Amino acid sequence: MSGPVDLRSDTVTRPTAAMRRAMAEAEVGDDWYGDDPTVNLLEERCAEATGKEAAVYLATGTMANQIALHVLVRSGHLVVAEAHAHVATTEVTSSAVLSGVAFARLTPRRSMVTAAAVEAALKPDPYGVEVVDLLALENTHGHGGGTVLPIGEMRAIRKAALSAGVPVYLDGARIFNASVASGTSVTEFAAEVDALMFSLSKGLGAPIGSVLCGSASFVREARRAKVLIGGAWRQAGVLAAAGLLALAEGPQRLHEDHANARRLAEGIAEATPGAVDPGEVETNMVFVSAEALGREPWEIVGRLREEGVLANVLGERIRLVTHRDVTSADVDAAVAAWRRIASDVGAPDLRASSSPR
Secondary structure, eight states: OOOOEEOSOGGGOOOOHHHHHHHHHOOOOOGGGTOOHHHHHHHHHHHHHHTOSEEEEESOHHHHHHHHHHHHSOTTOEEEEETTSGGGTTTHHHHHHHHOOEEEEEOOGGGOOOHHHHHHHTSOOTTSOSOEEEEEEESSBTTTTSBOOOHHHHHHHHHHHHHHTOOEEEEOTTHHHHHHHHTOOHHHHHTTSSEEEEESSSTTOOSSOEEEEEOHHHHHHHHHHHHHTTOOOSSTHHHHHHHHHHHHHGGGGHHHHHHHHHHHHHHHHHHSTTSOOGGGOOSSEEEEOGGGGTSOHHHHHHHHHHTTEEOEEETTEEEEEOOTTOOHHHHHHHHHHHHHHHHHHOOOOTTSOOOOO
16 A cells, blocks of 8 residues: 555554454454453463463553553552553543542653652651552653663562552553564563553554453452443454554564664764764664654654654654554655755754753
């Protein structure tokens, strides 16, 4: 299918021909009753992939996160999370409405949480008013640039949380990207948390779905909450069939997305010095400063659209995300488009002023 180079997110991938066949031929039942065999198989495979006892298949990552918070956090209590984490930003009003949950925010460099910061955040309120029920981590961290929280730091964080008697939840929407980039297995990451979510519909390439994994007792409560918020579905095996292929085949090709992202960053950095540091591109995300062009981010995104490249803005930076539907030729096209825009608008001399901003 021809069209623009879509770098807005890795959620935009379309199902492969094999996925479409699997969806058409899927054996189905009624998932509300627990008798959809394809959903059940997907949940078993996801539990195995994370080393957890059980899993529940859900429509979205936000739904998975919100169900986890609803189960693990009491109304009026706190979740400690990095300030730019998805649960603490995009989902913050959902948590308030659905579960009466508030957040205590950490502000580390590049959004990388440390054990020292967690230990400080989990110290009990001497007045017993602000009670932390949960520590929420994100790996890879989207706002941080697709950065990987290393397994060594996660182990230290887990130790700090255990000392404080606080469970740990992982928004692992892109945990397979973290695994490929770091050489750490998904089960190693998952072993350091009580429960986690990962997305089938991002880098792994399925059209719909995320999976929430944890202990059998946690998943039982998660299934109840799924029904409570209207997340129960019927013949969901049609979708789970694509999820099974994504889980089996998706992780093996994520290194291609990472390589494409690095090459994209290198091309933009060459055309516009100071716009991006390719050395900070760890997985499939490239965050670019429009300041290097002397323009606002959305203006540059509009210019990219005119050039046939779709991008997004996150935190005042332009975000470009590579994925299965982005080829090496697409990266070349995106770099060429950036060069044309840079040549047209002209880049300011960032050395002209030494005053801090």
